[in-house]
Amino acid sequence: GQSIDFGMLAAPQAISDIALGENGLWYNIVLSDKLHPVRAALVDPRTGKEDRLDGTIARGITGTGTVAAMAVGLETGIIKLPYVDTPDRKIHLTNGITFGEEDVREAGKATGAIRAGHRTLIEEVGVADEEVRTMYMAGASGTYVDPIKAQTVGLIPRVLEKTVQAGNTSLMMSYDILVDDDGLDKMQDVANAISSKHIMFASSKVFEDIYVNEIAYWTEGMSMEMYNEMVQHAGLRPLPDIVRPKEIVRLVLSDIPVIGARGLKTLDDVGVYLMGSFEGCIGCKKCQKECPECALQVSAMGHKKFLIRVNTEHCLGTACKKCQSVCPESVYDFSALKIVKKGEDA
Known part of the structure; x- marks a missing residue:
């Protein structure tokens, strides 16, 4: 999001x-x-x-x-x-x-980058599209994303026989390490057995050629026919027609599959705020209005100074940072906010 x-x-x-x-x-x-x-x-x-x-x-x-x-x-x-x-x-x-349309463009740029990544790996490894038979999906994609919809927008390859949604694999791995004394060693053995070739997309000419066309497709209305002509002109293979997976395996129903007897409780009060005041802030409250988590509040301090306070239980600044990007004066710096215990902020 x-x-x-x-x-x-x-x-x-x-x-x-x-x-x-x-x-x-x-x-x-x-x-x-x-x-x-x-x-x-x-x-x-x-x-x-x-x-x-x-x-x-x-x-x-x-x-x-x-x-x-x-x-x-x-x-x-x-x-x-x-x-x-x-x-x-x-x-x-x-x-x-x-x-809205700006959301479509932003989503397109993100999914286009992922599809460009898939195509780059296929080109670099030298496999045919039909050789990629199974797609394993983890994290939120491995829990809530419909694989067919993901394939429609390019998040997973266009030709597949099977998709497996494995859920929150990081959480599962953490659990396995805690309950099995040999769990970490077993995982390291698996990692050591995997042969790898590191491909840096930022410096890959293949990725660049593909992503330029992805941007044109999602944000400028380039047709798929023109897209394929352009990638072929760059010496790359065109996108194949979509072949839907015959088998879809979903291993979990929610992000935390086993909640436990005590149930799931969201921590509503972490006990601290992130707070700060910035020279040049005009108190327009655009940062407050744009916060999707309703975590931020702007209040007047007097003498044309304003205090920004962020509820840490709703935001730690690791996701959108919309508050920072919309500042019309470009003075707000999320990383400069200081931790203040609740009760000491008066």
Whole structure:
């Protein structure tokens, strides 16, 4: 969800998927308090008119929901790259959340980079598209992303026989290390057995040639036919027609598959703020308005100075940093904020 207007981290109340309903309506699938995806609303993407199906109220859209919105938009024709074909040029989701043309371009640049990475690896290794038979998906993609939608937007290869969604493999690995004294040694043995060839995309001419065309495709309306002509002109193979996987394996239903007898509890109070004041701040509160997690507050200190306070339980500055990027005076520096214990901020 980074760089998306209503983007947010994967958390309760985040739109994690979109499914096509009857009469052009879209099911908006939202994460519950237990991180389970539920059908929360049936929405007209052109007008925003909706029927609530569940008590779960969305407050943003996460990366997997962005993938779904792009895929369903492309398949239904609401997205005609690089435009959104609705009266106000926005796709309407539940609870007033929208997905506009700038979001389409930002999402396209991200998925284009991933597809360029896939194609670069295939070219560098020298394998045919049909030789890549199975795609393993981990993290949020391995939990909530529909593999078919991911394939539509280019997150996984276009020709596959099978996809395996393995879930939060980092968390599972941590668990295995804790319960098995030999777990770390076993994982190191696996790592040592893997032969590798490191390819730096930043310096790869193949990646550069492909990504230039990805940018043109997603943000400038280049046709797929022209895309393939251009990559062939660069001496590279064109994109093959999509072959859907015959088998889709999903190993988990949620990001934390085994919550335990005590259930899942989100820490609401970390006990500290991040706070700071910046010379040149005009108190416009754009940073506050743009924060997708509603974690930031701007208050007047007097003498034309303003205090910025960030609730750390909602943001640690490692995701979007929209607050910093929208500062009209370019004076706000998130990394300069200081840790202050709650109660000492008066």
